[in-house]
Amino acid sequence: MTLVLGISDSDLAAATGSDAALRRFLFGLPGVDQVGAEARAAALGTRSIKAQTKRDMIDLAISMIDLTTLEGADTPGKVNALCVKAQHPDPTDQSAPHTAAVCVYGDMVPYALQALGPDSPIRIAAVATAFPSGRASLDVKILDVRDAVANGAHEIDMVIDRGAFLSGRYMQVFEEIQAVKQACEHAHLKVILETGELQTYDNVRRASWLAMLAGADFIKTSTGKVQPAATAPVVLVMLEAVRDWHAITGKHIGMKPAGGIRTTKDALKMLVLVNEIPGEDWLSPDLFRIGASTLLNDLLLQRQRLRDGGYSGPNYVTVD
Amino acid sequence: MSRIDVRKTYKLYINGAFPRSESGRSYEVLDAGGRFAANAALASRKDARDAVVAARSAFKGWSHANAYLRGQIVYRIAEVMESRRAQLVADVMACEGLTEARAKRVLDAAIDRVVWYAGWADKLPAVLGNANAVSGPFFNFSVPEPSGVIAIVAPEASSLLALVSVTIPVVVAGNTCVVVTSRTRPLPAITWAECLATSDLPNGVVNLLTGDHAEIAPWLASHKDVDGIDLSGVEDAALARSLEAAAAVNLKRFARHDAEEDWAVRPNLRRLSRFLETKTILQPIGV
Numbered sequence: 001m002t003l004v005l006g007i008s009d010s011d012l013a014a015a016t017g018s019d020a021a022l023r024r025f026l027f028g029l030p031g032v033d034q035v036g037a038e039a040r041a042a043a044l045g046t047r048s049i050k051a052q053t054k055r056d057m058i059d060l061a062i063s064m065i066d067l068t069t070l071e072g073a074d075t076p077g078k079v080n081a082l083c084v085k086a087q088h089p090d091p092t093d094q095s096a097p098h099t100a101a102v103c104v105y106g107d108m109v110p111y112a113l114q115a116l117g118p119d120s121p122i123r124i125a126a127v128a129t130a131f132p133s134g135r136a137s138l139d140v141k142i143l144d145v146r147d148a149v150a151n152g153a154h155e156i157d158m159v160i161d162r163g164a165f166l167s168g169r170y171m172q173v174f175e176e177i178q179a180v181k182q183a184c185e186h187a188h189l190k191v192i193l194e195t196g197e198l199q200t201y202d203n204v205r206r207a208s209w210l211a212m213l214a215g216a217d218f219i220k221t222s223t224g225k226v227q228p229a230a231t232a233p234v235v236l237v238m239l240e241a242v243r244d245w246h247a248i249t250g251k252h253i254g255m256k257p258a259g260g261i262r263t264t265k266d267a268l269k270m271l272v273l274v275n276e277i278p279g280e281d282w283l284s285p286d287l288f289r290i291g292a293s294t295l296l297n298d299l300l301l302q303r304q305r306l307r308d309g310g311y312s313g314p315n316y317v318t319v320d
Numbered sequence: 321m322s323r324i325d326v327r328k329t330y331k332l333y334i335n336g337a338f339p340r341s342e343s344g345r346s347y348e349v350l351d352a353g354g355r356f357a358a359n360a361a362l363a364s365r366k367d368a369r370d371a372v373v374a375a376r377s378a379f380k381g382w383s384h385a386n387a388y389l390r391g392q393i394v395y396r397i398a399e400v401m402e403s404r405r406a407q408l409v410a411d412v413m414a415c416e417g418l419t420e421a422r423a424k425r426v427l428d429a430a431i432d433r434v435v436w437y438a439g440w441a442d443k444l445p446a447v448l449g450n451a452n453a454v455s456g457p458f459f460n461f462s463v464p465e466p467s468g469v470i471a472i473v474a475p476e477a478s479s480l481l482a483l484v485s486v487t488i489p490v491v492v493a494g495n496t497c498v499v500v501t502s503r504t505r506p507l508p509a510i511t512w513a514e515c516l517a518t519s520d521l522p523n524g525v526v527n528l529l530t531g532d533h534a535e536i537a538p539w540l541a542s543h544k545d546v547d548g549i550d551l552s553g554v555e556d557a558a559l560a561r562s563l564e565a566a567a568a569v570n571l572k573r574f575a576r577h578d579a580e581e582d583w584a585v586r587p588n589l590r591r592l593s594r595f596l597e598t599k600t601i602l603q604p605i606g607v
Contacts, residue, residue: 311372315544
């Protein structure tokens, strides 16, 4: 029996038996040392990274991106352009890796599927469950998910009901995630915690464990519609949850920071956190994703700079 | 009890702020007599990169501001310089070893230069543009447009007058710029940056880097988001040649160092027109 944080495998099974047990489990998790978490995240952000490592990390970061467009003004044409960019991020350099996935609204999935083709290694992620607010009845959310899956989405990004979470109705959140997981069938489920609305790191830790207990394949920081989003300390706390879950159950849960990661420097800091906390296993698109739209262009500019020796400019990457 | 000295920290001027060098480096600046004058920030290539980003984001607003407003703002730079005469004169005296009377004349010339160029802002399209005669039912106009982000290596010896003379015409024409100041005489430049910062000039239109141009200029010359480079301050012929070659990467417009140039002489339109593109448009008549 593996014991991490004083939790055993059987504790996890017992935690979801009743509302009271779930609450007891979540409040039994150790509190996050806020100052310590922020200091550790900041310290890991100052690591010096040498040129060759930087090259490798930039390519790795590109291959982990969920290239995202989640605007009310999205059109099939824009989704098509996004898919082309996901396949060939740098039109001037075929050696640039493709992104891990494209992330779109559910109704745009058929267009993404058409653009990428059936055998593409690039996954299609769809946001569902009344994204980004999550304010709809469970039936509507389930329909939203089924619709996206029927359209051909490989991955579903759901939002949790933050209102229920913050008012302490944990069982409701738990059951909702379970129901959505069931509706996903073969599709991977990413659970968005929307950490910008959770107020404290303790809540982030509890929400992470709650999502993993309910069957999430990935836990994801934010919708990208609320600031602050994927700050380094929040990512650190979530990565610790993923690490501890693995230590107890042996299962790998993925992690996806999204929102507010705009520069190469930010992305490399995230990779350092991944390497230091859950470890090398997670340095793969299967277990770590970065949700972003503008980040890709900055990664490409840095990639061109390392390739050509001189600084590149925004005229040399595609306009989103 | 004696009072503790309040010494000034000389920093860079990037995007309207006064940051230290990203590299944390600084260097000793000596006055004309060889005595310690101050520590100045020694800019690195990353400061240059940040300055280009600032200049690029300022370009849209500045180049689209109407020419009359640009002239007004540049005239205000002259007003602010006038109100800071004492410090500018002291800086020029210390750095260039001039007498007070001569330093005042240099400052007068610099302020007059700013006013002279300010007046050109709204006259450039009339003088450099044209309504072309074409055989057909069309209007055909040629209008000057700014090139974009210009890197400038300011001359080494004339620390204020030359700096003003190379920077202001580029800005008046609607460009934004990154200027590497005189390495040995950077103090008037930083005082001048304080004038710029308080004269309604939008952030990022002028960015000043103090440091070694042999270190920074190659990065600016090969930077693909820089549209022109003025090598007025590059006296080393070999370096200038390699910078020109590097600038070809995106066909930058460039200007060479001219050993004959007398900064005291009233200028002509050469510097104003150097970093301009001409856009020619056809428009059907009677539509």
